[in-house]
Amino acid sequence: MDSDRRRDENQDADWIFATDDPQTLPTERLPDRAEFDRYAAPLLARRRAEAVLPPNEQMTTDLSDLDGEALRAGSEPEARTGAIPMIELDEDDSAGAEGAEASGVSGDGTDSTGRDSSRRSTGSLGPTHDSEVPSATSPLRAPRDPSYARSGTTPNAEDSEDPGRGVDGLVLPDRFKELGVFDALRDVLALVCMVTALTTTFTVAHSSLVDGIGKLAIGLGLVALVAVHLLRWIPKAPPLTAIRAVRVIGLLPALLVAVGTVVSDLVLSLPVLFASLPDGPPAGLGIGVPLLLLGAIIGIEPRAHEGYLPQARARRVARIGLVGVGIGAAVALLLALVMIVGRMFTTGWAYSLLTIGDTVISVLLLGIVLASALLRERSWYVFSTAAVSGLALAALADNTLQLQFAAPLSFASDFVYLPFLFAALGLMISRSFVRTMPISFRRTDWLVFTVRAFEFSVVLHAAAVLWHLLAALVASTGLAPGGTVLHLIDAAVCLCFVAVSLFARTSLLSRPATTARANGVISGLILVVVGFLDVIVNSLATGAGAGLVTGGTALAIGIAVALMLTVPAPVRDEFGAPDIARMFADFRSRDSGSVSLLNQVPDVTEETARKKVFPGR
Secondary structure, three states: OHHHHHHHOOOOOOHHHOOOOOOOOOOOOOOOHHHHHHHHHHHHHHHHHOOOOOOOOOOEEEOOOOOHHHHHOOOOOOOOOOOOOOOOOOOOHHHHHHHHHHOOEOOOOEEOOOOEHHHHOOOOOOOOOOOOOOOOEEEOOOOOOOOOOOOOOOOOHHHHOOOOOOHHHOOOOHHHOOOOHHHHHHHHHHHHHHHHHHHOOOEOOOOHHHHHHHHHHHHHHHHHHHHHHHHHHOOOOOOHHHHHHHHHHHHHHHHHHHHHHHHHHHHHHHHHOOOOOOOOOOOOEOOHHHHHHHHHHHHHOOOHHHOOOOOHHHHHHHHHHHHHHHHHHHHHHHHHHHHHHHHHHHOOHHHHHHHHHHHHHHHHHHHHHHHHHHOOOHHHHHHHHHHHHHHHHHHOOHHHHOOOOOOOEOOOOOOOOHHHHHHHHHHHOOHHHHOOOOOOOOHHHHHHHHHHHHHHHHHHHHHHHHHHHHHHHHHOOOOOOOOHHHHHHHHHHHHHHHHHHHHHHHHHHHOOHHHHHHHHHHHHHHHHHHHHHHHHHHHHHOOOOOOHHHOHHHHHHHHHHHHHHHOOOOOEOOOOOEOHHHHHHHHHOOOOOOOOHHHHOOOOHHHHHOOOOOOOO
């Protein structure tokens, strides 16, 4: 009855119940055929009114620069652009009629099926004169510079693929169109690592034989990196098989020399594991050895523009290589523990306490990186790769900054972790391994990486607290840099870093969206400010560089967190406006996969429990 009343009143009584809206059908019963037809009629009309062509292809492009003679001669349109040539009609009406009949279109504008041929026209043309050549226009692709501002979408691949256009208007030659950004960056990183290994500390012992072999291997590797690109881009028909062979053969000596130097230090350290070592380690691995190992691993794999596509065997070799790195790190840890116990009786307990503090931190870092790769945890893989890449970039400046983590190490004096860490990085960013990881950088993923950064901060700064407590005990003997009070203050500062990181992580996972984002940004700023002050104080008091125990890690994590929470644009709603709440909802529901409808039902418990008094007169 109510629906009949609304129908009789022409839907003007109350706009809330207007049945013209397709979303307001009565729900107490199923609609009959008439009501369904009224519901479907506007949808079908809208469907018929839509253009036949796909989106972004309704525009016309001026093709007046095409050859008019070829167009008038009836040549085929260009296959890539789909340009439809326009045929100029003669003045003779009979010739025009014959042409119309030949094309299936009658003189009254209808085709042979009786339909209006004007509806098939994709563009309207103005009146032309006999002396004018009509301009050829046809439906083509989207505009050259489409705008996605406030659209809530990202450019499609087909919109951005313009064969004649490069990055930021830079037009690259056609011969470089197969060069990928990922492969180019890896070649640049390999080149920089090997050049730096040539100019920085290779071994502490300064053996002329080892240094000479290392420089020779680095030189061969650099020549190979340059030769493969010359052979690939200069000839018109490059020999891809020979290029891949040159890359592997040229960089294999660098890889063997780096591994051989690590093994030689291990062999020379075995007889002196329990000695006091007054003159230092027998060999000592400088930062040049891990950098050479990283550059050789990154550069030895053939590239995609050289015709190489990793198959199942290559991916299996990459995973086996990571397992081998983990086994080597475990053996080095076992030797370090044996050395620490033996040095307690030969060198003293103070040396062993500091060494075990360094070992705990190194083991945690190696464990996070290797576990993220072997367990294939996507978010941890991305973050740990970024963290170790930051260490590699910082190690390139070791000669200037005198970084603590990049100091020369030896199996005879400490836990050697840097060669294994950089080798794991080289395998993790190899093409063979990356193809096995589902990596994405959606806007909600940046929130996941932010949570991982705070978890990383909690784990490592907790280890830094332990290191400072051990260093405070050792400082009483005068063997640790700085005094006892300084290390206790640093331990309190690192404990504050742990508390701030836990607070920010909890806020991102449970608090309302706006509050969670604000808390995360504020926590990042606190890490930046306090970490920077800690670096300054420790640099003046102990002469140590920026590291985990001196505030450098807090500084780097704070900057990364602030950027990840502020730079990526938030998810937009259906109207194109930023929607922080929706972004956090997507982020928090990513593990469950779906959101229950019961979560969308408001809590009415208090309202139903409240007594309601009927209003009196």
